[in-house]
Amino acid sequence: MGIIVGGYARISDVGELGDGRDGEEGVTRQKEDVHDLVKVRSLTLHRMYVDNDLSAFKRRVKRPDFDELVSDLETEIIDGIAAYNIDRVTRQPGQLERLIDIYERARRPMVFATTAGDYDLSTDDGRFNARLYVMIANKFSADAARRVARQKKAEALQGKPHRGVAPFGWMDGGEKAEPFEAELISKAHRDILNGKLLSEVHAEWVELEVRSRQTPPGRNITYTAVRYILTNPRLCGYRVYVPQAEREKRGRIDLSEFVLERSDGTPVIGEWEKICSPDEWRAVCDVLKSRAMKGRGRKKGTTVTKRLLTRLARCGECGGGMQSMMYTRGTVSFDRYGFFYACLKAAGGCGGVSRSGPPVEEHVEGLLLGHLRRMSKALRSGTSEINPALVKARVDLDQVKAEIAEARQLRESGEFPLKEFVREIKRLDDRRDVLEIEVATLNVSGLESSTTAAERIIREWGTYTTPMKRAAIERFIEAVVIKKQPRGGNHAFRSDLIDVIWK
Ligand SMILES: [Zn+2]
Incomplete structure (x- = not known):
């Protein structure tokens, strides 16, 4: 009966081996090769082990039949392997070592037969040859993987849509927008630029039972998925290319880092239907990024103020x-x-003024809506709702102001050497001045868009969350000055003691 071997065949990734032995046809040829080899060598074939359409090069890939082959060798069901080529058995040095280990420990004659010759794994020479060959094959595989990646990138550069499931916002095929999802995205973009928090959008989507492509059945869409969807560069037509190595490295990736650029630095534009403009996409990304940054710098214990007139x-x-x-x-x-608003000595103030919160807020809300109504009546024209340059400048300005506050805080707690503090605060102050001028200029030139914004704010005020109201208020109001209440008399709210300074 002679030596019993397991025949092994594997279909590789496209282009990995290039020996014409891939696909359905290829595996039939590999099997024929093994049968011929077994006959010529007078071996007995136990059975064929075949792994389908998998790469022997990628370590993560599971190869069930290869594992069975190894286990059958260990349990002495078979005494060897027959394959077209050692490439086909493995391209992973680690897997080869598993085989070598079995062959070395064996107390029976074993074979490793291929159409290109035998490897005698019981001798140093045989092992050396096998290791060398697998190492070279491994290198070729890595090259081939890069070749496939290059091919995909070339397609990407031509603006061809990704293959596979269409991303959120598009219908199957990825070319036409899916109307409901596209509208959800557009609304969320508007809301976020108007101050709504990403967590609020997330809560709304959960409420609406919106699901991402990856949401498992019976689960809610995640916060991260919402962020991913809303900042996808594809929304404005930008083509993204994430190399396979990057995808394997981290979990969620920031797609905006992987916008494909032509050699002149301009983004590659895809052929599919767009859901927003590049300016809008950029503004949303900037706003979300800057909020995340502000959140990070905050010290434990300090309250995140959420009042309507905080900062004003x-x-x-x-x-x-x-x-x-x-x-x-x-x-x-x-x-x-x-609650109440107060000037506090502890915060560097005089400590002389305080006022109950809600009446002040109601009063300011009323003033703002009145102001907006007058404005929209006076200037009734306009097109664009969002001025991205303005949004950007305002975000930057907020950021600089937050950095100034943080620097002062650090200085107070003694963590900031005076010399460096002075230099830093000078830099920040200069930057703030520049941005303040920019914002003021854009506010004036953006009167038209302010008008449409005014109308929208009046219409939607009832649905606004506190962060959205605050953003609207900060858009039009520079400060709310609360004057000292005279001693004596009753403590009824007096609107004449509140001065609103408009932008
Ligand atoms: Zn004061």
């Missing part, structure tokens, strides 16, 4: 910024108002 309320006595604080639980003021 100013003390009428000393001009300092006012903080919001909660009244003591159980007091009448707590039950009626909940």
Whole structure:
């Protein structure tokens, strides 16, 4: 009966081996090769082990029949392997070592037969040849993988859509937009540029039972998936190319880092239907990025202020910024108002002014809506709703202001050497001045878009969340000055003690 061997055949990735033995036809040829080889060598074939359409080069890929082959060698069901070529058995040095280990320990004659010759894995020479060959094959595979990647990139450069499942926002095939999803994205973009938080958009989508392509059945779409969808460069037509190595390296990737560029530095534009303009896409990415950055710099223990007039309320006595604080639980003021704005000595103010929060906020809301109505009546024309340059400048300005505040905080806590602090604060102040001028200029030149924005804000005010209201208020109001309440008399809210400074 002689020596019993397992025949092994594998269909590789396209172009990996290039020996004409891939695909359905190729595996038939490999099997024929093995049968011929077994006959010529007077071996007995136990059975064929075939792994389909998988790469022997990629370590992650599972090869069930290869594993069975190894296990059958170990348990002495078979005494060897017959294959067209050692390439076909493995291109992974680690897998070859598993085989060598079995052959070395064996107390029976074993063979490793290929149409290109035998490898005697019980001798140093045989092992050396096998290792060398697998190492070279491994290198060729890596080259072939790069070749496939280059081919995909070439297609990408021609603006061809990705193969596979269409991304969120498009119908199968990826060419035509899916109307419902596209509208969801557009609305979320508008909302975010108007101050809505990504977490709020996420909550809405969960409520609407929106699902991403990757959402498992019975689960909600994740926050990260929403961010991924809304910042996908594909939305504005930009072609993205993420090399396979990058995809394997990390989990979620920031697609905006992988926009394909032509040699002149301009983005490659795809052939599919666009869902937003490049400016809008860029603005959304910038806004989300800058918010994330601000969140990171925050120290533990400091409150993230969410009041409507945070950053806007100013003390009428000393001009300092006012903080919001909660009244003591159980007091009448707590039950009626909940919180108040105050100029605090601890924050560098005079400590002389404080005012219950809600009446001030209601008053300012009323003033803003009145202001917007007058504005939209006075200037009724306009096209673009969003001025991306303005959005960008405002985001940058907020960022610089946050950095200034942070630098001061660090200085106060002694973590910032004076000399460096002075230099840093000078740089930031200069930057802030430049940006403030830019914002003011854009506000003026953007009057038309402000008008349409005004109409939209009036219409949608009832649906606005606090961050959106705050963004709207900050768009039109520079500061809200709260003046000292005279001693005596009742404590009824007096609107004449509130001065709104418009932009
Ligand atoms: Zn003050």
